[in-house]
Amino acid sequence: MGTAAHIVAIPGGGAENVPNVELCTSLYRVFGGRVAPAGPRPGLTPRLQRVKISVFGCGYLGAVHAACMTRLGHDVLGVDVIEDQVAALSRGEAPFFEPGLPELLVEGLDTGRLAFTSDAGLAADATVHFICVGTPQKPGENAADLRYVRSAINTLLPMLKPGDVVVGKSTVPVGTAESLRELIHGAQPEAELIWNPEFLREGFAVHDTLHPDRLVYGLAPTDAGRRAAARLDEVYATALGQGTPKVEADLATAQLVKVAANSFLATKISFINAMAELCEATGADVTLLADAIGHDARIGRKFLNAGVGFGGGCLPKDIRAFMARAGELGVDQALSFLSEVDAINMRRRVRMVDLAREVCGGSIVGRQIAVLGAAFKPDSDDVRDSPALSVAAQMQLQGARVTVTDPQAIDNARKKWPELSFAPTAAEAVQGAEAVLLLTEWPEYVVLDPVELRQNVTAPRIIDGRNCLDPVAWRAAGWTYRALGRP
Ligand code: UDX
Numbered sequence: 001m002g003t004a005a006h007i008v009a010i011p012g013g014g015a016e017n018v019p020n021v022e023l024c025t026s027l028y029r030v031f032g033g034r035v036a037p038a039g040p041r042p043g044l045t046p047r048l049q050r051v052k053i054s055v056f057g058c059g060y061l062g063a064v065h066a067a068c069m070t071r072l073g074h075d076v077l078g079v080d081v082i083e084d085q086v087a088a089l090s091r092g093e094a095p096f097f098e099p100g101l102p103e104l105l106v107e108g109l110d111t112g113r114l115a116f117t118s119d120a121g122l123a124a125d126a127t128v129h130f131i132c133v134g135t136p137q138k139p140g141e142n143a144a145d146l147r148y149v150r151s152a153i154n155t156l157l158p159m160l161k162p163g164d165v166v167v168g169k170s171t172v173p174v175g176t177a178e179s180l181r182e183l184i185h186g187a188q189p190e191a192e193l194i195w196n197p198e199f200l201r202e203g204f205a206v207h208d209t210l211h212p213d214r215l216v217y218g219l220a221p222t223d224a225g226r227r228a229a230a231r232l233d234e235v236y237a238t239a240l241g242q243g244t245p246k247v248e249a250d251l252a253t254a255q256l257v258k259v260a261a262n263s264f265l266a267t268k269i270s271f272i273n274a275m276a277e278l279c280e281a282t283g284a285d286v287t288l289l290a291d292a293i294g295h296d297a298r299i300g301r302k303f304l305n306a307g308v309g310f311g312g313g314c315l316p317k318d319i320r321a322f323m324a325r326a327g328e329l330g331v332d333q334a335l336s337f338l339s340e341v342d343a344i345n346m347r348r349r350v351r352m353v354d355l356a357r358e359v360c361g362g363s364i365v366g367r368q369i370a371v372l373g374a375a376f377k378p379d380s381d382d383v384r385d386s387p388a389l390s391v392a393a394q395m396q397l398q399g400a401r402v403t404v405t406d407p408q409a410i411d412n413a414r415k416k417w418p419e420l421s422f423a424p425t426a427a428e429a430v431q432g433a434e435a436v437l438l439l440t441e442w443p444e445y446v447v448l449d450p451v452e453l454r455q456n457v458t459a460p461r462i463i464d465g466r467n468c469l470d471p472v473a474w475r476a477a478g479w480t481y482r483a484l485g486r487p
Contacts, residue, residue: 049234049237050073050074050075051074051075051127051128051231051234051235052074052075052077052125052126052127052128053066053069053074053075053076053077053126053127053128053129053130053235054076054077054078054079054123054126054128054129054130055069055076055077055078055079055129055130055132056079056080056120056123056129056130056131056132056133056152056155056156057079057080057131057132057133057134057148057152057170058078058079058080058082058085058086058089058116058132059080059085059096059132059133059134060096060098060202060205060313060382061132061134061169061170061198061200061205062078062080062130062132062133063078063089063094063095063096063098063101063105064098064101064200064205064206064209065130065132065169065198065209066078066089066108066114066116067101067104067105067107067108067114067206068104068206068209068210069130069235070104070107070108070111070113070114071104071107071108071210072210072235072236072237072238073113073238074113074235075113075126076108076113076114076115077115077116077117077122077123077125077126078114078115078116078117079116079117079118079119079120079122079123080116080118081118082118083118086116086117086118089105089116090109090115090116092105092106092109093105096381096382097379097380097381097408097409098202098203098205098206098380099203099204099206099379100206100207101205101206104206120155120156121159123156123159124159124161126164127161127163127164127165127231128164128165128167128231128232128235129156129160129164129165129166129167130167130169131149131152131153131156131166131167131168131169131170132169132170132198133148133149133151133152133170134148134170134313135148135149135170135171135172135321136313136317137316137317137320137321141324142320142321142323142324143173143320143321143324143325144171144172144173144317144321144324146172146173146176148170149168149170149172149176149180153166153180153183153184154183157183157184157186157187157188158187160184160187160188160191161188161191162188162190162191163190163191163227163231164188164191164192165191165192165193165194165228165231165232166180166184166191166192166193166194167193167194167195167196167232167235168180168193168194168195168196169196169197169198171197171258171259171262171314171318171321172255173255173321173322173324173325173328174252174255174256174259174325174329175252175255175325176255177193177195177218177251177252177254177255178251178252180193181193181220181251190224192219192220192224192225192227192228193219193220193228193251194217194218194219194225194228194229194232195216195217195218195219195251195254195255196215196216196217196218196232196254197216197218197254197255197257197258198258199212199213199214199258199261202312202313202377202379202380202382203377203378203379203380204379210238210239211239211242211244212239212244213244213245214244214245214246214247215236215239215240215244215245215246215247216246216247216249216254216257217229217232217246217247217248217249217254218249218250218251218252218253218254218255219248219249219250219251219254220250220251221250229248258318259318259319259321259322262314262315262318262319262322263318263319263322263335263338263341265303265310265315266310266315266316266318266319266338266341266342266345267337267338267341268303268304269303269304269305269309269310269315269345270309270310270340270341270342270344270345271304272286272289272290272303272304272305272306273306273307273309273344273345273347273348273484273485274344275289275290275306275485276306276307276348276484276485277344277347277351277485279485279486279487280484280485283487284485284487285485285486285487286306286467286484286485286486287306287467287485287486290304290305290306305466305467306467306484306485307348307465307466307467307468307484308348308349308352308387308388308391308439308465308466308484309344309345309346309348309349309387310345310376310387311376311377311384311385311386311387311388311390312376312377312380312382312384312385312386313376313382313384313385316342316345316385317385319338319341319342320342322335322338323335323336323338323339348387348484349387349390349391349394350394351484352387352391352437352439352463352465352484353391353394353395353398355463355482355484356369356391356395356400356435356437356463358482359435359461359463359480359482360434360435360461363399364395364398364399364400364435365398365399365400366399366400366401367400367401367434367435368400368401368403368432368433368434368458369395369400369401369402369403369433369434369435369436369437370402370403370404370405370423370426370429370430370431370433370435370436370437370457371388371391371392371395371402371403371404371405371429371437371439372405372406372426372429372436372437372438372439372440372442372445372448373388373404373405373406373438373439373440373441373442373445374386374388374389374392374404374405374406374409374410374412374413374440375388375406375408375409375412375440375442376388376389376440377440377441378440378441378442378443379442380408380409381406381408381409381411381412382409382412383409383412383413383416386409386413386440387439387465388404388406388439388440388465389404389413389416389417391437391439391465392404392417392420392437392439393417393419393420396417396419396420401421402420402421403420403421403422403423403429403430403431403433404420404421404422404423404429405422405423405424405425405426405428405429406440406442407442407444410422410424426444426445426448426453427453427456430453430456430457431456431457432456432457432458433456433457433458433459434457434458434459434461435459435461435462435463436453436457436461436462436463437462437463437465438462438463438464438465438466438468438469439465439466440466441466441468445468446468446469448469450462450473450474450476450477450478450479451477454477454478454479460477460478460479460480461479461480461482462474462479462480462481462482463482463483464481464482464483464484464486465483465484467483467484467485467486469481469483471483471486
């Protein structure tokens, strides 16, 4: 990591407008050494200070965060225990599919201000340390597994210096940050912890990190807390300069914000999927229903897409960990609705298998079925708790011969379910199919030509698990079209 240079405000500086040290140095001379104060000012970003940053955990969250912090002009060292991941990132290769990340890694590495290592001791040079490790669901339990958070903090403790700021970004059960803060103060009384949850969406992670819709700081109401917040303002100077709202809160609120947001999103999806069940029972159309209620600005149309439900590395495990924590706190009743949200979501997968059985005439045993999509959502190769893969695996377990395709997630899907067959393209996956299930709405699947695709299948039956196809066009091309929540 290079030495920290002092950088003054750049007029109109934005996330794309990377602070250029020479430009900044000349601005420093032009402005006679006057430094803009922190906080948004029209036409000026707040004071940009090149900060030495370490990022513990270089998975989906940490790798993107490290690359984006370099783009914002800081010196960044990413630390991870997985040697292969460190080696790939050091070559400028993203270990997972995330649009825009490889370019940002290469750009950062080229500046010499971004590096990755498995030698955590090198992070001693940094003054702001981000904790970005995973908090997966414990096997066989709803609770979150905090072993990686504890391990990262224990690694960090001996190297903390007075004035260092530890920034927690991992999603943790409320109360975790308070105990981590005690550990930090036990090791270095003059270091401070801030809880700063992330809200990035896979597939848009680079955009969401460079242009967050809000910044949340959870901090202790002390001078040390305020000083730590000022340090974090320096890190996020570009976003703050663009007027990104900042919410300063206590530690408990900041931890709750993340799980509350994810619970709300999960509830919204399960709400519309529950309406889909009603639509199926009444012959109504859930997509029209969503459009109609979505026009009410209080409701909004976003996250009202009915289908095979939510998955991924966040929503399912976060609502379960939230329920587990509420139980520990003695307020489990407050979140009992989330178990219904979870149940509605899981029912969609069962319903999808039933629908496949229905269109195949009552049995899927020995039937050739094509599944379009394995990732939990488009623009991702993530198959964690993927509804698409779960439905594919269920059908295979129930005796169908399932061929899965996905533009990015085949390797990950094969590792998880080697029993399934895989094909590189939709055209190959549907060869001889007696039913085709569209389960992840990749753009290339949404625009598939029903006339062309029909040539390859044995029986033209399509189940639209994401309500993203035009039923009129598919029926006109001779397909039996079925969907969840649509007549
Ligand atoms: C989510 C949150 O959006 C993000 O703020 C948080 O930081 C992490 O968790 P992500 O897991 O990347 O992000 O995916 P998201 O776009 O929220 O989608 C989650 C799941 O819900 C996907 O499986 C998606 O297909 C599904 N979904 C989404 C629906 O079924 N219907 C919708 O209307 C929207």
